Amino acid sequence: MNIRTDSFPNVNEIPRLLELQKKMGFEFIQSNGQRMFGPSPECKGSTPPKGSEVFVGKLPRDCFEDELVPFMEKVGKIYGTRLMMDFSGTNRGYAFVMYRNPQDATRAVKELNNTEIRIGRTVGVVKSVDNCRLFIGGVPKNKSKEEIIEAMSKLVDGIKSIILYNSLHDKTKNRGFAFIEFDSHRSAAMARRRLLYYKPKLWGYEVAVDWAEPELEVDETVMSKVTIF
Structure with a gap:
């Protein structure tokens, strides 16, 4: 090359x-x-x-x-x-x-x-903070997991899965936010950059985008001291 x-x-x-x-x-x-x-x-x-x-x-x-x-x-x-x-x-x-x-x-x-x-x-x-997950806020509460994945996949690449929580009061609706899991940190970073720059709307609504809190990793030395009963 x-x-x-x-x-x-x-x-x-x-x-x-x-x-x-x-x-x-x-x-x-x-x-x-x-x-x-x-x-x-x-x-x-x-x-x-x-x-x-x-x-x-x-x-x-x-x-x-x-x-x-x-x-x-x-x-x-x-x-x-x-x-x-x-x-x-x-x-x-x-x-x-x-x-x-x-x-x-x-x-x-x-x-x-x-x-x-x-x-x-x-x-x-x-x-490096190897975070592969983005937080998406402002999601219409009547949208399903499948609808969100379909809409997001038209905007960014590398989506692996989505985490969507049901409303506590109405199980047919979501809580207005979702977590998008990507296949790599790079895919997540590129998606975040694209969404923040172009500010696309989903179903006519502007959504908020940011890094989700990274998962905590337990140090190997700590794990070695854990006793399993």
Whole structure:
């Protein structure tokens, strides 16, 4: 796959990125303000489990994948990266890096957080909030789960399921809100961005959109101390 120069305004970085692409066998895709590198060829068709992604902040604005990838691979093989980009060709100061397993992501937080990616420039590394669920408010109370899925699927991609609660006083109606579960955090993030930007109406009503509270994950060390009776 060739890298188009119109996608990468900073022509000085192209040779370095082509070299990295050739070495790792990954592909570059730029879309909606982010540049995706990956997934690794041997991992295509399978997505790492939840908890495998980290957020990397405080990146130098002229830091790209040829510098980011070797730094992050000090603790384990990566599945892919998402570098947030400006139209000027510089990055926006942060990226998401997905490892092949949650254990390496945990190591990255412990070993790479507050360390130097280059002399005098430290980065912050924390676990990414791997939230795949959006809250949709302002849903007409007479709409069913099937009707909501059908309407939302015309607007966004990646919908996996929907959670809809019945009214306490009238079981034939919903409570005016729903939770939409997506097949990945990226799908949920893209859907949220699209819905907030275009502000589409459902059945003539404007709906509210935001992240649902992420599910709490119990630490493995805590789980190991739980006694099952």
